[in-house]
Amino acid sequence: xxxxxxxxxGHNLDGHGVGWxxxxxxEACAERGLGGITFWRREIGTRAVEIGNRxxxxxxxxxxxxxxxxxxxxxxxxxxxxxxxxxxxxxxxAHDLGAPVLTIVTGGVIAGSHSITESLKQVQDxxxxxxxxxxxxxxxxxxxxxxxxxxxxxxCLVTVRDAVDMCEAIGxxxxxxxxxxxxxxxxxxxxxxxxxxxxxRIAGYHLCDWMADTTDVLLDRGMMxxxxxxxxxxxxxxxxxGYDGYCEVEIxxxxxxxxxxxxxxxxxxxxxFKSVC
Ligand code: ZN
Numbered sequence: 001x002x003x004x005x006x007x008x009x010g011h012n013l014d015g016h017g018v019g020w021x022x023x024x025x026x027e028a029c030a031e032r033g034l035g036g037i038t039f040w041r042r043e044i045g046t047r048a049v050e051i052g053n054r055x056x057x058x059x060x061x062x063x064x065x066x067x068x069x070x071x072x073x074x075x076x077x078x079x080x081x082x083x084x085x086x087x088x089x090x091x092x093x094a095h096d097l098g099a100p101v102l103t104i105v106t107g108g109v110i111a112g113s114h115s116i117t118e119s120l121k122q123v124q125d126x127x128x129x130x131x132x133x134x135x136x137x138x139x140x141x142x143x144x145x146x147x148x149x150x151x152x153x154x155x156c157l158v159t160v161r162d163a164v165d166m167c168e169a170i171g172x173x174x175x176x177x178x179x180x181x182x183x184x185x186x187x188x189x190x191x192x193x194x195x196x197x198x199x200x201r202i203a204g205y206h207l208c209d210w211m212a213d214t215t216d217v218l219l220d221r222g223m224m225x226x227x228x229x230x231x232x233x234x235x236x237x238x239x240x241x242g243y244d245g246y247c248e249v250e251i252x253x254x255x256x257x258x259x260x261x262x263x264x265x266x267x268x269x270x271x272x273f274k275s276v277c
Contacts, residue, residue, distance in 0.1 A: 002273050003036040003063045004029055005206065005250035008265060010258035012040045012066065017258050022051045025262070026058050032266055036061035036246055041093055048096035056098070063246050064101035064142070064204060065094040071126045072119050073108030074153050080126075087130050095137040101203045102134065103142050103178055108153040119156035124166050131172040142178040142203040143167065147186075149217045160184055160193040167201050179238055180206035180250065182221055185229035191237035199242025205235070206250040207277060219254040223268060225276035235277060247277065 006025060010017020020028075022043060029037055037055060039062070044051055055062050069086040070076040077083045094102040106123045109116060127141060134141050145163045146155035157163055163177040177197060184190050194202065209227030214220045224231055235247070249269045251257055257265050 003246035036063035052098040065099040070107030144178040176203035178204035194241035
């Protein structure tokens with residue numbers, strides 16, 4: 001089952017993509033027989049209920065919502081209360097949209113701490129505190145470990161191993177992990193860690209590719225098949241652990257795919273999903 005993450009059309013950042021409305025995205029996905037869509041908060045605004053209903057009326061599912069605020073590090077809201085308030089707003093939006101999964105990107109190392117361990121502990125405290133509210137809203141919180149290149153500013157959580165450990169430490173059924181090719185393609189322990197996680201702890205699988213000569217670690221993700229990731233083996237590891245949800249294409253590509261007509265991007269991603277994933 002294939003899903004679109006709207007970041008693939010540049011919808012995660014201001015000033016990128018061609019600016020299709022949510023209605024246009026829904027219609028184009030439905031026409032092409034996709035199963036679902038994951039949205040970003042910035043494109044939903046105050047229209048969560050309306051957009052969620054529109055998706056379902058088109059025969060699609062809302063797969064997820066990106067994302068909570070950064071919880072730690074230089075890009076997080078400056079106070080813990082600020083983090084909690086925005087976390088709460090993201091849960092409410094997921095609920096209103098009918099999104100079963102809310103992605104967590106943890107944020108980087110706490111300024112001045114020089115400590116991944118201390119930063120992860122702070123993330124764990126906040127996620128544990130918010131998990132019951134998310135459960136009440138019917139929302140799974142998906143901890144997404146990011147590629148270690150982002151450890152400083154965007155994610156102190158950089159391995160599937162640490163993400164599974166955090167799930168186990170929190171012990172809430174609605175705290176799970178998301179697996180993204182861009183972040184895990186290098187990890188030779190992926191299959192064994194996903195087995196350890198098990199089906200009940202894997203909330204999402206995100207597709208793209210890692211370009212061998214990447215020009216920008218944030219905004220130069222590749223289309224599946226254009227890079228060096230072993231896509232078939234990664235999917236086999238995810239599905240071998242029991243995951244049977246959507247394969248969600250999530251490509252940040254300011255210099256290439258975001259400059260193309262969205263219909264072309266969708267057509268290529270569907271073809272590549274069939275041929276190389
Ligand atoms: Zn992702």
